[in-house]
Amino acid sequence: MEEYSGGSVEAEHLCVLVHGLWGNPNHMLNIAKAVRAQYPRDQLYLLVAKRNSGSFTYDGIELGGERVCLEIEEELDLIRSRGGNITKLSIVGYSLGGLVARYAIGLLYARGVLDKLECMSFTAFASPFLGVRTPLRGLANRLFNVLGARTLCMSGRQLFGIDQFRDTGKPLLAVLADPNSIFMCGLARFKRRTLYSNIVNDRSATYYTTSIVKSDPYADLSKVQVRFLSGYEDVILDPVNPVAPAPPQTKSEPLTAWAGRWVRRVPIVLALSLFIPLGMVAFLVNSAVQTVRSARRVKLHESGLAGVPVDEFRRLDLWIRDIREAVEHTYENLNSAQDQEYLLVDGSSSGDEPDTEVEARSENTLVGQSACTGDGEEAVAKDDESDASAADREILALERKESRTHHDGSFPTLALAPYQFAAIQALDSLGWRKYPVWIHKHRHSHAAIIVRTDKKGFEEGNLVLKHWVTEEFLA
Template structure:
């Protein structure tokens, strides 16, 4: 299938719905700043593989555009409401859904995890057989919302500015993505709670028969690989020093999840060939580089001004949502989030920890002066991760709570597929072929792998 075969006028909703014969409901959730039409290739791939008598497709519509600023839990409540409404509609029309799949892209990966927790707590999953959760590149178009949060662990003042400013330009969603929120006065950020083994979110997620991740290893301008793929290391920091092992039949795009890379035999340092290639690349792209240098300062100012407006609008929507005046009764979804009562609150100093991170990898010594602000529990967490560090791939300088989240989420048995897209530097959009562009053609290989190897009907 090529991009030219897809008509520009096609919208995702053309492929949604199904007949009363379908017993499997697949919910497809878009990302930050997104809308259902961003998922048109995903839903068309589903519909090409399965007829309306086999698969019923739902694209939630209430949490789109600037509404995604309003927080992960409000987005999850809206999606949960639409799922329940659709199930009642299908039943009223004589249908009977017995199987459920959820596909979340970008922020939709976190929103759908929250919605799954609510469905579990409300007993909806007891009547259904959860099948597949496929999450394509859990990042967003510009500010990434991966499973581990988006606080940068890299060195330098620019990362501190990113962490402080980024968390405050996306209203409640920004605070939750940068894990500076105090969710329901628990003393913990929402993403940490969503990875707690005793939470409704982990209990609900564990009931799905298959849980799959696809994550870009390069050119995703929004998020590093490690946080997209729930990993402590990033073997792809220097792509020139590794050779790739691909899944047979999906070469040059989908990497082997068990043994994705091996050391390259290429000599270190700059060779005459690489110097020539790099020089030609810079010469060819000089006009584009110059344009970007001029455009970026203007874009940043425009983004910050827009953020002020969107934060004010989001605050108003949140007030309406909480008061029950936005078409949904939030009280129906404010269920206990823990399956068991917490014995104590975790007191992690997230702001201080992040400010103290001055290196890309964990320091080799337990006496690192940057850990002076941490409590004893956090210091023990980092000491444990140092002892377990991989000899070839050093452990990244993540925060203690991020290591805890990785260990807890990995216990669910994810099937993780690294993806290497080369034809377009906007790989976040290319991985789901979000636009009808020839340079996004590699994304069709990802779609093919997902539908043939991972999706369970």
């Protein structure tokens, strides 16, 4: 990695790479190679974040973001001490690293660092911006989401949206997407925001969360016909018109073919029935160990003994109006086995309210987003005394209403949580360039999308990196 990181004093552009859960800087090696092949050291300075390596990523998005913010500030100081002058900033996040990077961006914004820099590109590869909660209802929701959230320490609680961040009463993911927060205002500074999302086989972060959408047109690929981006066929889909209805099939599947397919699955089912219980035991034991270790690190961090000036970061106000591999394989396999569920649209829910009230709340949310663009005086203040459950019902009522109006064959709305619907609306208001990715040659697409290791079957990810560095990255 040392061969590709760093830069010369002539470089004016700093690009920061942030790895994901249980990751390390070497996971970003092929991204670094792609960047360096396109931009020499005298043109681009490359920083690969190191302080969140390994089990440190279990400590939560907040602590991870503070560490990355400190690394960036230290690197800028180091470059200046050597006679350099960085005037541009780009940030790349992979998986959980995308959320950590967004937290760091908010801190950099609040500390005035971004005021001195031209913010160029923010890119996320397979980052779960809506969390990793599987869209399920009832008992399945409690089993896979609530239980799963408690096996990945603080990062797990935040990724599943069951935490309450500081004194906000909201999950951290909701605060990150609040239109009036430093995190959204910092993100809005970037000239370009780009997403790359796997459409299949991403067991860590599924399409809806990595692409910030409320439906999944790729849940059944037999029902759609995909369209690829010219020059990047078979891997990157056309972001403007990615799918069309599949042509009608005239022949039904022969019974022998159907039976043969299920016979081939028998060994897999038998293997899973043996190894999943053993894997779960090992996974839970490891989770308990990591929870203890993470608690110790968090205690050191909070006391200021971990080398991070916590007091400086925590004094920052979160709200702009006041200041002017993700998951371990065992859980991945269990989680990916669940079918996504959709919102009920029969209108029988008690959450339905008069259209005028629902539309008014939606309009207020949009108006509030002007705070980051300099129109803070006109922004709608957040109603701290509002009834949260009533607000959630209004959000769900609006989504059901919109789902009922979709009679054109569009895809149904997933059974997301209210804070996820609100995050989609707020994040989309910033504008994104979204690229669906279809990795064919390997079933671990979460790692293949960035060629996390030089492994057979991951080579399709090189086409993704080529597209990003030549078509999307702003120099």
